[in-house]
Amino acid sequence: MQYFVGAYATSPCALGWDPELESSYYQELKKLPNVKGLEHPFTGKLHSNDDEWFLQNLDPNWQYLFTCVPGNMNALGQNPNFGIASDDEAGRQEALSFMQKACEAITKLNGHLGRQAVQAIEIQTAPDRSKARGSIVALEKSLKTMLQWDWQGAQLVIEHCDTLVKDQVPAKGFLTIEDEISVVREVNATISNPDQKPVGMIVNWGRSVIETRNTQGAIEHIQLLKDNQLLSGLMFSGVSDQETEYVAWADTHMPPAPNDKLQAGATDSLMTEQEMHASLAACGEVPSIVGIKLGIRPKSMPMLERVAHIRDCLEALERF
Template structure:
């Protein structure tokens, strides 16, 4: 099986554009035989800095999954009422306009590469409900509008982010998993659609403050026939450069079989395998499976930027080798 890499999280040129550094980084990612393609950040245009450079420098064989979380978080920093689940109509319309730009960017990438290159777009159910009202009703209205657009062959997938819970501090505070499931079931039935959910390991762990909560989310979504994929980002409950229970995409924990890993990460190889096993037959060759890992220190050289990704992918590979 081949996987998606959220390369922007370990990119040497994400915060400050450096075409030469990014080219060197992409070159090494292209050499990884088990990489299907990139989870690509959408912030308002195809590439945050240079659309033409991006089209010219990605692998001609890569597939892509767009993620709207970087752009969504940027918009929320300016307007807390922004979001496809927002009960503020202006904020919801702003989010739909943002999604329409993403739709256009998918078309531009497909045209630039001369093929259907984008497998899916991951959308998130903002706003942060500690700062603005959001609801299943508003999410449903947004999804019904989005289904009327031509997505150039890309599937629409909700990436569940940690919901607002009363027990502890949140990272995103978006809609609950139950609300997202209810809306997807309703929209799929009424619009004859095939929308689904993707679980982000780290965000489900943050919501439940446990690794068991991740398994519960996976099984719950699978039971409704809505599981479209699983992306691995780590998290920790201990002091670390990545923070405690923070959505900083902590790498997987190091073990004796890999060169790179993060101390105290709850995302161990055992937890990766438990999560994949919980997915069971819901995982197919058409599923989105991959990693999105951050880097500390932020000025780290190229070797660990690629190495963290390569080591985590090896952990996933071993699961599929064992069950083959």
């Protein structure tokens, strides 16, 4: 099987943009046989540093999964009312303008490659409700607006992020998975165009575990989406309950725990090979979007060691 890789999280340019180093990194990624393509961060333009660099360095055969998390978090740092689920109308419109730019970036990438290269775009239900108001009403309005745009065949998928939980500091604090499901079901029921793909949903392993404080939480969220026929994908991103350099219960994309076969890993990660296999098994039929996103500590780790983390994690998934 082949997998999406959130390569931006593992990039050797964690301490500053170096196009030559990043080019070498992409060349190493191209050597991995089980990489389907990139989970690509959208921050407001096709590439956060250089669109032309990106177009010249990507593998023309890769598929792409856009993620709006980096752009959302940047915007929320400036305006806590930002988000497609925001009850603040100005914040919601700002988020829709951001999403319109994402639609344009997808068109640019597809145009460069001469094909439909973007399989889906992950959207998130900001704002952080510990700082601003968000609701299913606002989310429904935003989704109905976005479904009117030409996404070039890319599916809109809500990536569930941790929600507010009593006595917990949220990593994201977005809508509950139940609220997201209810809106997606409502919106999908109104789609009349047979060419329009219904909105789907994706589980991010680490974010579900952060929310529930339990590795079983990821499986529970998978099952909930399956029950509602909305499971479009599963992204593996780890977390720890220990105070390591990845920080306890933080959304730092911790690599999986090492074992005899998985050498490049992170001690104290709750995301073990066994847990990854259990989540894949919970999916039943493996969804078309499966991938990994690994942050690396220390940030000074050499490039080839970073690639080894990706390689070993993908090989662990292959052993399922």
